[in-house]
Amino acid sequence: MRDAQPEPGTLFYDPATDKVGEYQDRTGPYAMLRPVGGGREWQADPAALRPATAEERLSAGVRAANRRARTDAPFMVGIGTPRPPVPEPDCTECDELASRRESARATHDYSAETDANVLLRGHQRREHRE
Structure with a gap:
């Protein structure tokens, strides 16, 4: 991730956690990422982040859809x-x-x-x- 502040919602790959997350904001020296589709934010080293590839974005979206299907099932x-x-x-x-x-x-x-x-x-x- 470069020094420019990315738009909230931009997807980045975090090699420290091996996860793709939606950029939320910066807190001190850290970038705050949230799992695609929602969830608990985590702190990431902005220097280590890179934009998520098309495959990683697709995979993260599928995981989010599967998670919604499992958790929304009682409402359906x-x-x-x-x-x-x-x-x-x-x-x-x-x-x-x-x-x-x-x-x-x-x-x-x-x-x-x-x-x-x-x-x-x-x-x-x-x-x-x-």
Whole structure:
């Protein structure tokens, strides 16, 4: 990065972290970069930064899109996917399976989250038929 102050949002490659980041501003002797698509800023040595290549920009954009897809998934329920089952009131097994689902969701273990939903639906069909 040259002495001229780049525009905020310009993408740079930081060899110290092996990441591409959006330039935010300078703080003292450091350039502040943020992951593409948002996230926690980090300090970088401006002398070591270089403009990101087209391939690096594309890769960073794909990572950001994948991250959004994983984190936005709970908000997309009902758009082409079945709604998660709601536990029946005062049912210990329903509560345990719903708790298992929430723990899996919190750790981004989507396979375990799906397993808990399948088990909860099966339990509800067997035990809570109307």
